[in-house]
Amino acid sequence: MTDASPIRAGVYGGGFDPVHLAHLTLAETAREALPLDRVIFLPSGGKAHYKSESNVASGEHRLAMLRLATAHNPSYEVSDYEIRQGEFRYTIDTLRSFRREHPEWGEIVLLIGGDWMRKLHTWKEGDRLTREFSVAVFSRPGFELERQPNEDERLYTVEMPLMEISSSDIRRRLREGLDVSEMVPEAVNAFIEEHGLYR
Numbered sequence: 001m002t003d004a005s006p007i008r009a010g011v012y013g014g015g016f017d018p019v020h021l022a023h024l025t026l027a028e029t030a031r032e033a034l035p036l037d038r039v040i041f042l043p044s045g046g047k048a049h050y051k052s053e054s055n056v057a058s059g060e061h062r063l064a065m066l067r068l069a070t071a072h073n074p075s076y077e078v079s080d081y082e083i084r085q086g087e088f089r090y091t092i093d094t095l096r097s098f099r100r101e102h103p104e105w106g107e108i109v110l111l112i113g114g115d116w117m118r119k120l121h122t123w124k125e126g127d128r129l130t131r132e133f134s135v136a137v138f139s140r141p142g143f144e145l146e147r148q149p150n151e152d153e154r155l156y157t158v159e160m161p162l163m164e165i166s167s168s169d170i171r172r173r174l175r176e177g178l179d180v181s182e183m184v185p186e187a188v189n190a191f192i193e194e195h196g197l198y199r
Helices: 021-033 059-070 081-085 091-101 126-132 167-175 186-195
Strands: 007-014 038-043 076-078 105-113 134-139 155-159
Touching: 007 021, 007 091, 021 038, 021 059, 021 105, 021 134, 021 155, 038 059, 038 081, 059 076, 059 081, 059 186, 081 091, 091 105, 091 126
Parallel strands: 007 038, 007 105, 038 076, 105 134, 134 155
Antiparallel strands: none
């Protein structure tokens, strides 16, 4: 009897405030294109230094919405790791913790939008992140990396459909009493209505 093959896990972090259809499209594109055995949705804990908006949902509500949005896909998993920390966590620290806690994950691939690529060097140990872990950059058609990866970096680029949906726009629309039912999964829309979020 042989050991199970190592799992290739994609880690998709963010506020997910709320999770929307473009998030799910990126996750499915990643699962198919890379390909991945599992996609881990990782809602952030505390507020990052660049966030100023106050109209946000609690960690518990964001977790609940993510679980509703991903329940249909057995390859999706929602991690409460950063929420449990109670404060903002740096990406590289979280990935190192996952590597220690999940030895069955043979490869961890960080999933980021193309707009984050140019900011990676500003992250904590950003120069080490692409050497310690694989990073997949998701872009609109025609987007190209600003620089070519060094030979000791593990960088992938994946094109995905351009979707003009953002969590900040959804929150704005809800504050203004506008409909968002075509921007979020049906179960998430119902949860937002039930709990009166983002009003």
